[in-house]
Amino acid sequence: MARIVGIDLGTTNSLVAYMDKGTPRVIAGRHERAMVPSVVALTDNGLIVGDPAKEHLTRSPERTVYSVKRFMGKALADVQNELAYFPYTLTEKGGVIRIALGEKTYSPPQISAMILKELKLRAEAFLGESITKAVITGPAYFNDSQRQATKDAGMIAGLEVLRIINEPTAASLAYGLQEKTQGTIAVYDLGGGTFDISILKLKNGIFEVLATNGDTHLGGDDFDRLIADLFLADIQQQFGLDLNAYPDHMQGLRLEAERAKIRLSDELKTTAALDLPEGKGRFTRELTREQVEALCTALVERTLGPCRLALKDAGLSPTDIDEVVLVGGSTRMPLVRQRVQALFGTQPHCDLNPDEVVALGAAVQADILSGGTTDMLLLDVTPLSLGIETMGGVMSSLIRRNTTIPAGAKEMFTTYVDGQTGVDIHILQGERELAKDNRSLARFRLKVPPLPAGVPRIEVTFLIDANGILNVMAKDMRTGDTQSIDVKPSYGLSDQEVERMIEDSFKFAADDVSARKLIEARLDAGALLTTTEKSLSDGGQLVSPEDVAAIRSALAAVAAAKDGNDPRAIRARMAELEQAAKSLTVAMLDDSLKKGLQGKKVSELT
Amino acid sequence: MDGHTHSTSDRRELQMARSMCWHCQSEVSGEYFCDRCVKVQPVSKELDYFTCFGIPRRLSIDQQQLETKFYELSRAFHPDFYQNKSGAEQTISLGNSAMLNTAYRTLRDPIQRAEYLLDLEAGAVKEIRTTPPADLFEEILELQDTLNEVRASDRTSDAAASLRAALQSKRATLEQRQRDMEAQIQQLFGQWDALQDRGDATEQARAERTRILKEMRDILSNRTYVKNIVNDLVATIA
Ligand SMILES: Nc1ncnc2c1ncn2[C@@H]1O[C@H](COP(=O)(O)OP(=O)(O)O)[C@@H](O)[C@H]1O
Numbered sequence: 001m002a003r004i005v006g007i008d009l010g011t012t013n014s015l016v017a018y019m020d021k022g023t024p025r026v027i028a029g030r031h032e033r034a035m036v037p038s039v040v041a042l043t044d045n046g047l048i049v050g051d052p053a054k055e056h057l058t059r060s061p062e063r064t065v066y067s068v069k070r071f072m073g074k075a076l077a078d079v080q081n082e083l084a085y086f087p088y089t090l091t092e093k094g095g096v097i098r099i100a101l102g103e104k105t106y107s108p109p110q111i112s113a114m115i116l117k118e119l120k121l122r123a124e125a126f127l128g129e130s131i132t133k134a135v136i137t138g139p140a141y142f143n144d145s146q147r148q149a150t151k152d153a154g155m156i157a158g159l160e161v162l163r164i165i166n167e168p169t170a171a172s173l174a175y176g177l178q179e180k181t182q183g184t185i186a187v188y189d190l191g192g193g194t195f196d197i198s199i200l201k202l203k204n205g206i207f208e209v210l211a212t213n214g215d216t217h218l219g220g221d222d223f224d225r226l227i228a229d230l231f232l233a234d235i236q237q238q239f240g241l242d243l244n245a246y247p248d249h250m251q252g253l254r255l256e257a258e259r260a261k262i263r264l265s266d267e268l269k270t271t272a273a274l275d276l277p278e279g280k281g282r283f284t285r286e287l288t289r290e291q292v293e294a295l296c297t298a299l300v301e302r303t304l305g306p307c308r309l310a311l312k313d314a315g316l317s318p319t320d321i322d323e324v325v326l327v328g329g330s331t332r333m334p335l336v337r338q339r340v341q342a343l344f345g346t347q348p349h350c351d352l353n354p355d356e357v358v359a360l361g362a363a364v365q366a367d368i369l370s371g372g373t374t375d376m377l378l379l380d381v382t383p384l385s386l387g388i389e390t391m392g393g394v395m396s397s398l399i400r401r402n403t404t405i406p407a408g409a410k411e412m413f414t415t416y417v418d419g420q421t422g423v424d425i426h427i428l429q430g431e432r433e434l435a436k437d438n439r440s441l442a443r444f445r446l447k448v449p450p451l452p453a454g455v456p457r458i459e460v461t462f463l464i465d466a467n468g469i470l471n472v473m474a475k476d477m478r479t480g481d482t483q484s485i486d487v488k489p490s491y492g493l494s495d496q497e498v499e500r501m502i503e504d505s506f507k508f509a510a511d512d513v514s515a516r517k518l519i520e521a522r523l524d525a526g527a528l529l530t531t532t533e534k535s536l537s538d539g540g541q542l543v544s545p546e547d548v549a550a551i552r553s554a555l556a557a558v559a560a561a562k563d564g565n566d567p568r569a570i571r572a573r574m575a576e577l578e579q580a581a582k583s584l585t586v587a588m589l590d591d592s593l594k595k596g597l598q599g600k601k602v603s604e605l606t
Numbered sequence: 607m608d609g610h611t612h613s614t615s616d617r618r619e620l621q622m623a624r625s626m627c628w629h630c631q632s633e634v635s636g637e638y639f640c641d642r643c644v645k646v647q648p649v650s651k652e653l654d655y656f657t658c659f660g661i662p663r664r665l666s667i668d669q670q671q672l673e674t675k676f677y678e679l680s681r682a683f684h685p686d687f688y689q690n691k692s693g694a695e696q697t698i699s700l701g702n703s704a705m706l707n708t709a710y711r712t713l714r715d716p717i718q719r720a721e722y723l724l725d726l727e728a729g730a731v732k733e734i735r736t737t738p739p740a741d742l743f744e745e746i747l748e749l750q751d752t753l754n755e756v757r758a759s760d761r762t763s764d765a766a767a768s769l770r771a772a773l774q775s776k777r778a779t780l781e782q783r784q785r786d787m788e789a790q791i792q793q794l795f796g797q798w799d800a801l802q803d804r805g806d807a808t809e810q811a812r813a814e815r816t817r818i819l820k821e822m823r824d825i826l827s828n829r830t831y832v833k834n835i836v837n838d839l840v841a842t843i844a
């Protein structure tokens with residue numbers, strides 16, 4: 001079976017990992033960094049992803065997308081109150097958010113697909129084989145639409161998504177593998193944009209999730225905002241300047257707030273600084289850990305409610321928890337550690353790198369699916385209750401939250417009017433009484449043969465699969481015929497839309513590859529120009545004036561090509577330059593050898 | 607276990623024994639995998655949860671044994687282990703896992719287990735009670751009034767505060783009542799299991815069986831009623 005990689009598609013950072021003879025390992029890119037910032041920027045040379053894209057946050061904020069995960073499976077109305085924080089433009093089409101980048105708009109799954117593709121390329125380069133299958137992680141508290149959006153992103157990136165696995169449970173797999181732990185554990189995962197808590201029972205290789213809870217809109221980003229708002233007010237007061245009018249500086253401010261926050265995890269005091277626009281000089285401000293903790297404490301408290309609910313649903317009290325595992329960058333904050341420790345009364349575990357543990361776990365799950373690991377099995381749950389709307393707009397629950405998946409429920413439907421040919425069904429997810437307070441997942445119309453009222457009997461099966469994604473089937477109990485159901489998702493892409501995006505992505509892929517080639521060729525040309533010019537000034541006297549002239553003209557040709565858009569032309573001119581500079585290179589080598597020998601003689605003489 | 611099995615499950619086992627492998631058409635004898643082609647078999651919809659777990663149809667069950675069997679069957683059915691198999695096998699694995707999870711959830715919880723057993727033995731029990739149990743009649747009417755008063759009152763007023771305090775003490779009483787009923791059910795569990803273990807087919811045993819089932823049904827529906835009232839109460843105080 002072809003290799004399956006594990007991918008942590010994070011709000012802030014994404015990683016890819018694979019299983020190396022029983023040990024999961026993350027795959028590092030250049031500079032040995034395994035984390036790819038989940039940032040996509042549109043540049044004059046096309047779309048770029050990761051570290052280089054992150055540099056564009058302050059340069060072209062309106063064309064640089066970050067934290068796209070917050071928009072997965074959402075409609076514009078869901079994120080209305082935080083739109084002001086994002087410098088890029090969000091619109092909506094058919095219940096799906098669209099992000100404007102230049103002339104085009106992209107759905108969140110398409111942006112996520114670009115990040116996934118970067119990871120796919122990275123894995124392919126490292127493993128030397130084509131990668132087409134993946135396990136992708138998502139927050140445990142993701143609803144059906146958000147999971148579906150994650151799966152769509154994978155498909156658009158050319159990956160068959162064999163499983164969507166919950167981030168905290170992925171982390172538990174990585175821990176379980178390492179420790180061969182038994183007992184009851186709590187996994188507390190606080191990243192950039194999401195919070196999850198999962199309570200698991202580990203026994204003889206079975207990882208049974210007892211309960212999960214969380215908040216898909218709570219994380220380090222929110223801490224950064226509070227700090228940035230503090231700076232913003234200060235700047236207003238000291239300089240009479242409203243930085244909101246300067247999107248690039250606002251991004252600079254956000255990043256500086258984040259850096260200060262991160263430093264304060266190790267230090268008690270730090271200084272934040274930012275250059276201001278309009279020649280207003282430089283803003284500096286001292287910030288203490290105490291101040292940041294005062295700001296963030298309410299948010300950290302907000303994570304404890306879901307922890308208590310999860311415990312309650314698991315039928316446990318804090319003292320029943322044997323171990324607490326911390327996952328996600330934000331758990332490095334001392335305040336978070338204190339609160340978690342106080343709640344569970346046990347020192348949290350953080351032996352594995354909290355940045356990598358989710359990706360490592362995804363690789364373990366990938367290995368289970370490919371048949372490599374056979375002694376471990378994850379039994380996860382659905383985080384939210386699933387039901388249908390009944391008379392009077394009330395939600396009738398079919399599958400309760402924290403039910404082990406796969407989970408199924410059957411419901412019989414009939415008609416109220418003679419000759420009625422359809423029954424409309426509205427599927428919901430959530431814990432509230434009224435349909436309108438829950439998340440609408442989908443609607444569909446059940447086809448019914450025209451018969452007297454009450455005679456038709458259609459059995460509908462709702463099945464939540466191991467990905468936590470809903471499948472619906474219907475069967476006419478009188479005839480035994482099964483009916484295929486065309487479910488229209490309330491918030492999400494239709495199959496046709498995903499199809500089209502996959503096609504588009506091939507087009508982008510071609511653009512992307514040539515953009516990448518151009519960028520790399522330019523970088524290499526720049527490096528060659530610098531070294532050759534240096535050689536010429538150091539050793540120009542060692543070769544004939546004709547050689548020097550030839551080198552100079554080749555240098556000019558490379559410089560000209562570098563300003564153009566053709567990577568092949570750049571490479572050709574570079575080859576010519578190397579050829580022309582050969583005599584110089586050889587002469588310099590000889591010279592340095594001679595000097596080396598002379599040096600020796602000198603030292604022997606003295 | 608004493609070797610006696612209830613007649614209905616005997617019949618079900620027989621049914622299973624006669625089924626054929628969907629893949630190689632050879633006879634499958636009661637287990638979940640075909641002896642010949644080793645393909646997974648769909649768990650029959652007729653199969654009751656007790657039989658599925660290979661345990662006798664009793665109300666007191668060994669939780670440890672149940673869990674061990676659940677893990678064992680999960681390893682046999684879970685979709686994770688069918689990724690490289692045919693589409694047909696993947697579908698069976700999904701259906702079997704979902705069924706297994708429902709069965710485990712039902713049997714693990716004593717109340718759900720009792721409701722399920724009643725359903726098996728005497729047909730649907732989920733008749734929803736709309737009037738309070740006789741011995742709680744007065745008390746519950748009074749409570750309903752208080753609840754309405756609280757809902758109508760200004761939340762911050764002193765009157766509302768004292769009403770809420772009254773409700774808190776009612777809540778304690780009702781919760782105690784719920785626990786009493788659960789204890790009563792546990793007693794019936796013992797009686798039921800003893801009757802099954804004896805395996806008598808006398809007139810008297812049949813009467814005893816009917817009595818236990820009826821009592822159990824009454825307690826369960828009273829308990830559901832009280833539970834709903836308590837939920838309502840908690841929601842109102844909150
Ligand atoms: N030392 C630290 N102290 C506080 N916060 C940190 C630290 N390191 C990283 N973070 C925060 O963690 C978040 C990213 O965590 P990560 O687990 O990578 O997120 P995600 O899973 O959402 O991509 C960011 O908000 C970042 O600011």
Ligand SMILES: [Mg+2]
Pocket residue numbers: 008010011167191192328358
């Ligand atoms: Mg994460």
